[in-house]
Amino acid sequence: MASRGAILLGQCMPCIKKNASKIRIRRMELDKNLNMYFKKEEFFFAHDPEKVCKTGDIVLIRELPQRLTRLISHEIEKVVYPMGDxxxxxxxxxxxxxxxxxxxxxxxxxxxxxxxxxxxxxxxxRGRLEGTRDFTHGETYIKYHEDGKDQPFAV
Amino acid sequence: MNFGKILRRADALHWQLTRDYAFKSDLKIKWVRPEKIPCTKPEKSGDLGKLPAVNEKEFLLDYNNSKELQRADSTVQSLFQLGNNRLGDTSRYLREQMIKDVQRHPLDYGSMEVKLAKMTVRIRIMQEQLDKFPRNTKLKVALKELIDKRKKFLKYLRRWDYRRFEWMLEKLDLVYKPPPAEFHWITRKESLQKLTDAHCEKIKEERLAEYRNLLNKQKIPFLEDAIKKMEFVRREQIDLDIPITVTEEQIADFKKELEFLTSQRDLQLEDKE
Incomplete structure (x- = not known):
C-alpha cells in the first residue's frame, strides 16, 4: 500500500494544521441496491510546510513511502489549478x-x-485580505459562546 | 458486570463518581448564550462601510448638467434638489456613484462588479429604512433575499476570478465569510461539551509546557556532567592502553551543544531584565 506512491487529484480544504494541507478527494461510489453512483469524499493530509496550496486549489498529491506523522500520509506534487486563476x-x-x-x-x-x-x-x-475581509482560509462555525473576545470565524 | 453497582457499595465514593449516566460536570464553566443578531443587520450581512453622506443641495441625476436649471430661479432650483425629492431619487444617485467606482467602461452596466455594487447600495439603503420601520415585513424579506443573493454572487466571483473578488471586497467595504459546514441549533448541552473540551485541552497544553520546561532546565547540568565524565573516561582509556571508545569529536559535539544552550539562556535572562 505504502510503496506504490499513488498520485491523486483533489481539492484543498481549509485546515488549521501547520505544515499540512487537507485535501479532499471525490470519487463516485456505486450503490448496488439502487444501481446508482453517489459522491464519496475522502480526506488526506498532505505535507506542505510552505503552504503552497490555498483553499479551493486543485492539486496533485503523491503518497509518501512512509507516513510522516499519524495524519500526514501524502505530499503536494503540483498545484494544477489555483482557485480563481x-x-x-x-x-x-x-x-x-x-x-x-x-x-x-x-x-x-x-x-x-x-x-x-x-x-x-x-x-x-491572492491572500492579502486573509483574516481581515476574506475568511475562507479557515473553517467557520456557528457562534455558541460569548466570551467577550473577538471570534473572527464565528458566523 | 456493572462496575457502578460495585463501586456504589463502597460508601467512601461520592455518588457522582459512581453514576454511569447523566453525568454532571463539577467544573465551573460559565456558558453565555450569544445574543441573536438578525441576518439583516450589517454585522451579519458583512457590510463594514456605510453609505456616503449626500449633499441635499445636489440636483437630481438627470438634471445635473442642465444649463437652464442653473440659470433658473432659486424656488425652481429647490424643486430639483435631492433633499426635496423622493428617497428613490437619492438612492438612484448613490447607485450611479457606486457603479461609476467599479465599472469596467462607461457603458458597463451588466458585469458582475456592477451587479454587486448595485445590490450593495440597495442593501444599505434598505438596512437604514428597516432601522426606521422595523415592522415593515415585506422590506425585511426583500432585504434578506437580496443579501443572500449578493453572497451567492460573491461566491461565484471568488471561484471565477479571485483577485477581482478581493478587489471588490475592498471597494465595497465588505467581509466575506463562507457558510459553516453544517447547521445546528445552539444548545446548552453541546456548547458546554465544547467548552469543557477546550478547557481540558488547555490544561493538557499547560502541563505539557511545564514538563517541557522542567526537562529543558535539566539539559545544561546534564551536559556539563556528561562532558566531565567522557573526558575522564577517555583519559583513563589512554592511560591504561585499552581501546578508546570516546572520541574527541563526540566531546566537541557535546561542548558545542552546551555552548548553544548557555548562550540561549543568557539571551533569555537579558530579555527578562
Missing part, C-alpha cells in the same frame, strides 16, 4: 468563466477602459 490547458491563456481574459480586456479597451476599473497588472497576488 484558471488557465486554459489547450491555448495556455487565462480564462474567466466562458471568455478569455484578453478578450474581455480588448472589449474594455474598445469601449474606453475606466481608470478606476480593476487592472490585472496592478492587482497583488
Amino acid at each position: 484558471i488557465t486554459d490547458p489547450l491555448t495556455g491563456k487565462k480564462v474567466v468563466v466562458g471568455k478569455y481574459r484578453d478578450q474581455i480586456e480588448e472589449a474594455n479597451r474598445l469601449y474606453g477602459k475606466s481608470e478606476k476599473a480593476f487592472d490585472y497588472e496592478k492587482a497583488p497576488p
Whole structure:
C-alpha cells in the first residue's frame, strides 16, 4: 500500500494544521441496491510546510513511502489549478468563466477602459485580505459562546 | 458486570463518581448564550462601510448638467434638489456613484462588479429604512433575499476570478465569510461539551509546557556532567592502553551543544531584565 506512491487529484480544504494541507478527494461510489453512483469524499493530509496550496486549489498529491506523522500520509506534487486563476490547458491563456481574459480586456479597451476599473497588472497576488475581509482560509462555525473576545470565524 | 453497582457499595465514593449516566460536570464553566443578531443587520450581512453622506443641495441625476436649471430661479432650483425629492431619487444617485467606482467602461452596466455594487447600495439603503420601520415585513424579506443573493454572487466571483473578488471586497467595504459546514441549533448541552473540551485541552497544553520546561532546565547540568565524565573516561582509556571508545569529536559535539544552550539562556535572562 505504502510503496506504490499513488498520485491523486483533489481539492484543498481549509485546515488549521501547520505544515499540512487537507485535501479532499471525490470519487463516485456505486450503490448496488439502487444501481446508482453517489459522491464519496475522502480526506488526506498532505505535507506542505510552505503552504503552497490555498483553499479551493486543485492539486496533485503523491503518497509518501512512509507516513510522516499519524495524519500526514501524502505530499503536494503540483498545484494544477489555483482557485480563481484558471488557465486554459489547450491555448495556455487565462480564462474567466466562458471568455478569455484578453478578450474581455480588448472589449474594455474598445469601449474606453475606466481608470478606476480593476487592472490585472496592478492587482497583488491572492491572500492579502486573509483574516481581515476574506475568511475562507479557515473553517467557520456557528457562534455558541460569548466570551467577550473577538471570534473572527464565528458566523 | 456493572462496575457502578460495585463501586456504589463502597460508601467512601461520592455518588457522582459512581453514576454511569447523566453525568454532571463539577467544573465551573460559565456558558453565555450569544445574543441573536438578525441576518439583516450589517454585522451579519458583512457590510463594514456605510453609505456616503449626500449633499441635499445636489440636483437630481438627470438634471445635473442642465444649463437652464442653473440659470433658473432659486424656488425652481429647490424643486430639483435631492433633499426635496423622493428617497428613490437619492438612492438612484448613490447607485450611479457606486457603479461609476467599479465599472469596467462607461457603458458597463451588466458585469458582475456592477451587479454587486448595485445590490450593495440597495442593501444599505434598505438596512437604514428597516432601522426606521422595523415592522415593515415585506422590506425585511426583500432585504434578506437580496443579501443572500449578493453572497451567492460573491461566491461565484471568488471561484471565477479571485483577485477581482478581493478587489471588490475592498471597494465595497465588505467581509466575506463562507457558510459553516453544517447547521445546528445552539444548545446548552453541546456548547458546554465544547467548552469543557477546550478547557481540558488547555490544561493538557499547560502541563505539557511545564514538563517541557522542567526537562529543558535539566539539559545544561546534564551536559556539563556528561562532558566531565567522557573526558575522564577517555583519559583513563589512554592511560591504561585499552581501546578508546570516546572520541574527541563526540566531546566537541557535546561542548558545542552546551555552548548553544548557555548562550540561549543568557539571551533569555537579558530579555527578562
